[in-house]
Amino acid sequence: MNLLPRLLKPLLVSGRDLTPIVVVVAVFQLLILRQPLPDLAGLLGGLLMVLLGLTLFTKGLELGLFPIGEALAHALARRGSLGLLLVFAFALGFGTTVAEPALIAVADEAARVAAQGGVIQDSLQGRQDYALGLRYTVALSVGAALVLGVIRILKGWPVQWLIIGGYVGVVIMTGLAPPEIIGIAYDSGGVTTSTITVPLVAALGVGLASSIAGRSPLVDGFGLIAFASLTPMIFVLAYGALR
Amino acid sequence: MTEWLASAWRTLAPTLSDVVPIALVLFGFQYLVLRRPVPHLRRVVLGFVLVVLGLVFFLQGLEQALFPLGRLMAESLTSPAFLGLSEPSTDWRDYRWVYLFGAALGFATTIAEPALIAVALKASQVSGGAISPWGLRAAVAVGAATGIALGCLRIVTGAPLPWLIISGYLVLLVQTAFAPRAIVALAYDSGGVTTSTVTVPLVAALGLGLASSVPGRSPVMDGFGMIALTALFPIMTVLAYAQLGDWLGRRRRTN
Numbered sequence: 001m002n003l004l005p006r007l008l009k010p011l012l013v014s015g016r017d018l019t020p021i022v023v024v025v026a027v028f029q030l031l032i033l034r035q036p037l038p039d040l041a042g043l044l045g046g047l048l049m050v051l052l053g054l055t056l057f058t059k060g061l062e063l064g065l066f067p068i069g070e071a072l073a074h075a076l077a078r079r080g081s082l083g084l085l086l087v088f089a090f091a092l093g094f095g096t097t098v099a100e101p102a103l104i105a106v107a108d109e110a111a112r113v114a115a116q117g118g119v120i121q122d123s124l125q126g127r128q129d130y131a132l133g134l135r136y137t138v139a140l141s142v143g144a145a146l147v148l149g150v151i152r153i154l155k156g157w158p159v160q161w162l163i164i165g166g167y168v169g170v171v172i173m174t175g176l177a178p179p180e181i182i183g184i185a186y187d188s189g190g191v192t193t194s195t196i197t198v199p200l201v202a203a204l205g206v207g208l209a210s211s212i213a214g215r216s217p218l219v220d221g222f223g224l225i226a227f228a229s230l231t232p233m234i235f236v237l238a239y240g241a242l243r
Numbered sequence: 244m245t246e247w248l249a250s251a252w253r254t255l256a257p258t259l260s261d262v263v264p265i266a267l268v269l270f271g272f273q274y275l276v277l278r279r280p281v282p283h284l285r286r287v288v289l290g291f292v293l294v295v296l297g298l299v300f301f302l303q304g305l306e307q308a309l310f311p312l313g314r315l316m317a318e319s320l321t322s323p324a325f326l327g328l329s330e331p332s333t334d335w336r337d338y339r340w341v342y343l344f345g346a347a348l349g350f351a352t353t354i355a356e357p358a359l360i361a362v363a364l365k366a367s368q369v370s371g372g373a374i375s376p377w378g379l380r381a382a383v384a385v386g387a388a389t390g391i392a393l394g395c396l397r398i399v400t401g402a403p404l405p406w407l408i409i410s411g412y413l414v415l416l417v418q419t420a421f422a423p424r425a426i427v428a429l430a431y432d433s434g435g436v437t438t439s440t441v442t443v444p445l446v447a448a449l450g451l452g453l454a455s456s457v458p459g460r461s462p463v464m465d466g467f468g469m470i471a472l473t474a475l476f477p478i479m480t481v482l483a484y485a486q487l488g489d490w491l492g493r494r495r496r497t498n
Contacts, residue, residue: 017360020351021441025312028344033319038312046308050355053301056293057357058364064290066365068269068281075277088272095264101257102443159428160419167412174405183404183467190438190474195298196261198436199361200269206369216425217369223428225362229435229474 014054022047061199069203070210077211082154085208089150092204093228094143102191103138107131110184110236117180119243134239141235142192145227146201152223153208156215159223166230173237181240188236189229201225254302255295262295301357302440309441313348314448320344321452333458335399342392345449349391349473352441353384359436366429374429382484383433386477391446393476394469398453398460404468411475418482426485433481434474446473 029035037043076085097103111131115122120130152162174182193201201224209221273281281287319325320341326332353359363376397407419427438446450469454460 017355020354021309024344024347024351025309025316028316028320028347029312032340032344033316033325035319038315043308043312046304046306049300049304050308051304053297053299053304054355054357054360055297057297057301058360060290060293060295060297061361061364062290063293064287065294065361067283067290068273068287071282072269072272072277075273075279079277084276088268088276091268091272092265095268096261099260099264101261158424159431163431164416164419167415171409171412174409183465183471186404186408186471187467187469190435190470191443193358193435193439194261195358195361195440196265196294198358198439199365200265202362202365202432206365210369218366218374218425219428221369221428222366222432224432225435226428226431233471 010055010058011051014051014058017054018047018051057195065196065199066203069200070207073204073207074211077208085150085154086147089146089204090143092143092200093146094139096194096197096200097142097192098135098139100192100194100197102194103135103188104131106184106188106191107134107138110134110181110188113180113184114240114243117178119178119180119240130243133243134236137235137239138188138192138232141231142228144235145231146224148231149205149224149227150208153205153215153220154212156220159220159226163223163226163230166227166234169234170230170237173234173241177237177240181237185233185236185240189233192232193225193228197228198225201228250306251299251303254306255299258295258298258302262291266291298357298440305441305444310444310448313445314452316344317445317449317452321449321456323456333399335396338395338399338453338457341399341449341453342395345395345446346388346392348445348449349442350384350388352445353387353437353477354380355441356437356439357441358439359383359433362429362432362436370425374426378484379429379433379481382480383437383477386433386480387437387442387473389480390473390476391449391469394446394450394472395453397468397472398450398465399457401460401465404471408471408475411472411479415475415478415482418479418486421486422482423485423489426482430478430481430485434478437477438470438474442473443470446470 029037076088108131111127114120114130115127120126205224206217206221209215210217273279326337359380363379366374366379367376446469451466454465
């Protein structure tokens with residue numbers, strides 16, 4: 001088992017990454033709130049698990065997620081079929097978002113708010129329909145974002161023009177949407193990009209940009225995640241305005 | 244033990260429902276559309292297993308150690324008893340500990356955010372080490388801290404969220420016009436990765452606690468918006484960080 005010594009250095013790195021949380025929690029709990037730490041053993045056990053988890057995750061990224069993301073991007077770019085590439089981008093965006101646990105939680109919460117605000121009928125069926133509709137809306141928007149982002153990488157459009165266009169879209173839709181949905185819509189942008197989607201999407205963009213002549217992986221390869229967190233805001237606001 | 248296993252399963256199930264569609268899309272394309280074997284299949288599968296296992300341990304550990312304590316702290320810090328208020332107050336100065344806690348917590352959780360670690364790694368690889376992962380993550384964390392502190396302030400004062408977000412966009416417009424081209428896309432990306440597994444639950448608890456103890460605020464209406472601000476400010480700080488690096492570099496060359 002030669003995996004163990006190779007995990008030692010990443011373990012130390014993860015430890016360094018977790019130190020700030022431990023310091024903040026300890027300082028506030030002991031010095032400012034002046035409360036003892038409850039269940040110290042459970043706390044330490046939990047911290048050890050967090051440490052181990054972060055280490056395994058980072059290792060897994062380098063072994064699995066990054067290479068396959070880039071390999072697929074290269075292979076699809078070599079294939080030269082634009083349609084295939086776009087279908088892949090859409091499937092990745094839609095597929096990874098529609099089952100995203102954080103999104104399910106936010107959609108349920110949004111349905112509750114909408115029911116309280118009298119936007120929809122306050123029944124179980126009404127809330128479930130609303131939440132499901134919202135989930136599909138967000139998943140569609142992430143799929144659309146990746147399609148747009150891939151086209152942008154191929155064409156070499158500057159990222160800022162699309163982002164600014166997106167901001168204008170958010171501002172316009174804010175004026176049209178019911179006030180109850182605005183907070184949720186703004187927050188939905190942040191929750192769609194999960195911990196597993198992000199590395200994969202980053203690898204896809206970078207892989208694509210590096211296999212096309214004249215594109216820089218840094219300038220053109222990044223930006224997909226930004227699209228994926230911007231379009232849900234617009235789509236959810238539109239969903240609220242149309243319902 | 245059975246209790247522990249049950250709670251581990253509760254963490255594993257959502258992680259799997261996150262991974263399975265991704266794996267289906269990836270392997271489906273590789274085998275059905277491209278009809279090519281996956282290079283280094285065993286390593287890739289091992290990588291996937293490590294990622295899932297890692298996330299399960301990570302989330303399980305957070306759920307066991309940090310989240311309950313963090314939520315408890317968020318509640319106690321926002322309670323009138325701690326704030327020394329005999330009656331509920333709407334004076335923003337009474338809540339200074341909350342802003343400080345929000346900022347400190349935001350900084351610390353962002354540093355540990357796995358998605359941000361991934362993007363920082365990739366950016367450092369791609370730039371040949373010119374973008375240090377640590378510098379990028381620190382810049383993002385400072386932005387997240389600012390966003391959360393402002394989000395708390397917003398809940399206390401009741402300032403309308405859309406105006407804050409729109410003014411943030413205007414600042415970004417100006418910054419984008421002056422920032423070094425190479426960093427722009429990465430800076431925009433860093434907004435979306437800040438708010439993930441570690442930050443969201445704790446920030447949400449802080450927002451809800453605060454919205455229920457400040458008079459005139461409702462957790463339902465005002466508890467939201469914190470994540471949006473936490474995703475907005477890192478873009479500004481990363482652009483500023485790049486600008487600063489650019490400017491220092493130029494000054495060094497002219498001297």
